[in-house]
Amino acid sequence: GESVGLHLPTLSVQEGDNSIINCAYSNSASDYFIWYKQESGKGPQFIIDIRSNMDKRQGQRVTVLLNKTVKHLSLQIAATQPGDSAVYFCAENRDDKIIFGKGTRLHILP
Amino acid sequence: DSGVTQTPKHLITATGQRVTLRCSPRSGDLSVYWYQQSLDQGLQFLIQYYNGEERAKGNILERFSAQQFPDLHSELNLSSLELGDSALYFCASSFYRLAGVDTQYFGPGTRLTVL
Numbered sequence: 001g002e003s004v005g006l007h008l009p010t011l012s013v014q015e016g017d018n019s020i021i022n023c024a025y026s027n028s029a030s031d032y033f034i035w036y037k038q039e040s041g042k043g044p045q046f047i048i049d050i051r052s053n054m055d056k057r058q059g060q061r062v063t064v065l066l067n068k069t070v071k072h073l074s075l076q077i078a079a080t081q082p083g084d085s086a087v088y089f090c091a092e093n094r095d096d097k098i099i100f101g102k103g104t105r106l107h108i109l110p
Numbered sequence: 111d112s113g114v115t116q117t118p119k120h121l122i123t124a125t126g127q128r129v130t131l132r133c134s135p136r137s138g139d140l141s142v143y144w145y146q147q148s149l150d151q152g153l154q155f156l157i158q159y160y161n162g163e164e165r166a167k168g169n170i171l172e173r174f175s176a177q178q179f180p181d182l183h184s185e186l187n188l189s190s191l192e193l194g195d196s197a198l199y200f201c202a203s204s205f206y207r208l209a210g211v212d213t214q215y216f217g218p219g220t221r222l223t224v225l
Contacts, residue, residue, distance in 0.1 A: 043216035093210030
């Protein structure tokens with residue numbers, strides 16, 4: 001079922017290529033950032049997180065980069081696969097609440 | 111499977127009615143969070159309970175209330191329902207009291223349709 005907004009930015013990537021999804025945050029006091037993946041009809045699924053004392057963190061096929069100077073967060077997915085097709089949300093810990101961004105839809109081209 | 115369960119999966123009701131959504135957190139988790147996901151608002155934090163007590167509030171309407179029981183399951187009560195309350199409602203859980211300490215794991219959600 002439909003679970004995300006109508007006006008999401010969409011990133012289309014060729015299968016096998018790397019994907020980079022970007023996110024800007026506004027609160028320089030935010031100290032914890034998370035990326036979630038949401039497939040159609042499902043709840044958000046944790047991918048990777050990073051604390052503000054780091055600028056890079058790697059997981060399996062995913063890397064999160066944090067640039068505190070410009071308040072920018074990115075998620076890199078290596079060798080994108082059809083199963084990566086989903087909406088990706090960045091979230092930040094702001095005032096002890098997790099605040100979600102609007103999301104980016106990742107579309108995989110065959 | 112995150113380990114968080116929510117019931118029911120779907121709920122269809124009429125304006126003015128009251129419904130209750132149920133969430134069971136992952137085994138061992140003490141915090142439960144409720145979120146609303148609508149088409150025009152994205153994922154919005156509603157409320158958090160920790161070990162039976164309300165800990166943080168977000169954009170929760172006065173018509174909505176929640177509680178967490180001694181067995182740590184939680185219920186979200188929505189009353190005087192309006193068309194605009196139609197949305198997906200997610201529950202998430204974590205172990206710690208503070209939101210930014212550990213990861214929140216989400217349930218599959220309850221889709222509420224108000225006719």
